Amino acid sequence: MDKLIITEEQQKAARYAKAMGHPIRMYVLELLSKQSCCYSGDLTEYLPIVKSTLSQHLKELKDAGLIQGEIEAPRIKYCLNKENWKEAQDLFRKFLKIDIEEPIQKCNTI
Amino acid sequence: MDKLIITEEQQKAARYAKAMGHPIRMYVLELLSKQSCCYSGDLTEYLPIVKSTLSQHLKELKDAGLIQGEIEAPRIKYCLNKENWKEAQDLFRKFLKIDIEEPIQKCNTI
DNA sequence: ATATTTGTTCGTTATTTTACGAACAACGAA
């Protein structure tokens, strides 16, 4: 029996989910989905981490393709990567919207 | 300046996202959102991992609250934890703005 | 030219994650 190949979409969705899988990064993404851009320095004011740690988190979001930085010397302006953000939206919309209309069964949950 | 406390919702969303952040777990969740239940043994047939590794992934999904197991000796039937799955759906819908189409705003710092 | 501001990179450490095989426990079947 051949082993199932996980689909490209599942890989992508997992990649995005992983990037969202930390409270700091979730916070940044939610902020950017509301206000379109922000500066790293402003974030450190509000977040309970030092700038080097924040920089790492922003790098992860960048590597996952969810955000992008633009130099606005001497600061860096971050905003969503609109194209990939849309892809993530589509993937999750599809993944999440499937509705389960079954009656709740009695389960011996473990 | 007091440091911002990340909201409870962001913590929860990040927790769910983290659980979804692996292709195997994404595959299992997508399967369960489509077919309501599955057996661990059937999964190992199709997935390129050994059963102990699969067991670990299922445990993570269980610990995150996204799935639950029901003993159906000698096997174990897994299904979504409907309550928490709904919570995750709601959190992500809100986060991803799946329902609302907002106009893109001008750039503002926080 | 020098100092300051801003954010990344480096070096380090502790923890978590991912994976495997072996061993084990629970249960039904022979």
Place this chain on the structure above:
DNA sequence: TTCGTTGTTCGTAAAATAACGAACAAATAT
């Protein structure tokens, strides 16, 4: 009872993650 099936737990190992402070680079301000 003994055997086979099923899935978890244990032991182990490699890799990734998360956090910090120090050092650095780039650009602006003095």
